[in-house]
Amino acid sequence: xxxxxxxxxxxxxxxxxxxxxxxxxxxxxxxxxxxxxxxxxxxxxxxxxxxxxxxxxxxxxxxxxxxxxxxxxxxxxxxxxxxxxxxxxxxxxxxxxxxxxxxxxxxxxxxxxxxxxxxxxxxxxxxxxxxxxxxxxxxxxxxxxxxxxxxxxxxxxxxxxxxxxxxxxxxxxxxxxxxxxxxxxxxxxxxxxxxxxxxxxxxxxxxxxxxxxxxxxxxxxxxxxxxxxxxxxxxxxxxxxxxxxxxxxxxxxxxxxxxxxxxxxxxxxxxxxxxxxxxxxxxxxxxxxxxxxxxxxxxxxxxxxxxxxxxxxxxxxx
Numbered sequence: 001x002x003x004x005x006x007x008x009x010x011x012x013x014x015x016x017x018x019x020x021x022x023x024x025x026x027x028x029x030x031x032x033x034x035x036x037x038x039x040x041x042x043x044x045x046x047x048x049x050x051x052x053x054x055x056x057x058x059x060x061x062x063x064x065x066x067x068x069x070x071x072x073x074x075x076x077x078x079x080x081x082x083x084x085x086x087x088x089x090x091x092x093x094x095x096x097x098x099x100x101x102x103x104x105x106x107x108x109x110x111x112x113x114x115x116x117x118x119x120x121x122x123x124x125x126x127x128x129x130x131x132x133x134x135x136x137x138x139x140x141x142x143x144x145x146x147x148x149x150x151x152x153x154x155x156x157x158x159x160x161x162x163x164x165x166x167x168x169x170x171x172x173x174x175x176x177x178x179x180x181x182x183x184x185x186x187x188x189x190x191x192x193x194x195x196x197x198x199x200x201x202x203x204x205x206x207x208x209x210x211x212x213x214x215x216x217x218x219x220x221x222x223x224x225x226x227x228x229x230x231x232x233x234x235x236x237x238x239x240x241x242x243x244x245x246x247x248x249x250x251x252x253x254x255x256x257x258x259x260x261x262x263x264x265x266x267x268x269x270x271x272x273x274x275x276x277x278x279x280x281x282x283x284x285x286x287x288x289x290x291x292x293x294x295x296x297x298x299x300x301x302x303x304x305x306x307x308x309x310x311x312x313x314x315x316x317x318x
Contacts, residue, residue: 003316004048004071005309007032009055011272014298019306027313036272043068050074051312053305056292057082058271063089076100076308078301079292083215083242098308102292103300109291110165113210113240116264120236120285121208122146150174155206157199157222158213158241159184159192166210167192178202182218203230209260210238211245221247228254235260240291243267252277255284266291 005028010016016032024030037045042059046052046069054061054077063086066072075090075097082099090097119125126141137144154170156163156179167177177194180202189196199222203209209231213219223237224247231237237260239246248269255263264285268274271289278284 060084100304103297
């Protein structure tokens, strides 16, 4: 009997499109799912799988699910980190877990974050002239006088690879950059021509706050009702990192009170869904988790998945 391989959450059809699957399909029973599966649907889809490919951490794989998959021998996840896979439980069950290389996702996330910042501050969606909106300027936007970023203060929560890119762009716009993370030092901040400040100071004094930090026990729901209340009424909050860094109900309430005045979000609690309360707000700009999504990243994912599946099939055949 041929090995059974299941690929989950190929929402963009990138894995399916970017490589030639013919050799692998000749050697196994391959199923690629493009829509989110949960609960009974998910279990039915993977029950017979000996190898599962996860698109990043879109589908949670907790210990309880792994325990129901006695035939599973291999998990491959795209990217270098998976926050929703219980890797320890998988390995304890004798399942080999491997990751792929990533590609230029950090560049893509930085580009999207700045796209969200500029689109939000310039009110770009309202300014667009289209066949559906042919007015030179809509009445609502007619008296809009956007401010420039030069001289404004950019607050970065996190100064890793993406945070450093964000700081460089902010400086190019003439912004003052200040940073915070749990282990930030003045020396690290100074290397990026930024100031190290407390979280409270960053939130209270930044015109734009952008999140670029890993979720941990100390950062989960870092922005909650107490910390969000510190933000300025005309400030912008941007999240292209992880939704769990923010308490979503608290954010909805804060936005209703205009502290912050606006939010631009690319990540959400239950993707691909977005909380109706967020969608109903007038002071948000929302994108469907596109930060890491690019042709170059998916080509790297696809080629690595192909290599690993081919190697696994070779080993299985021995």
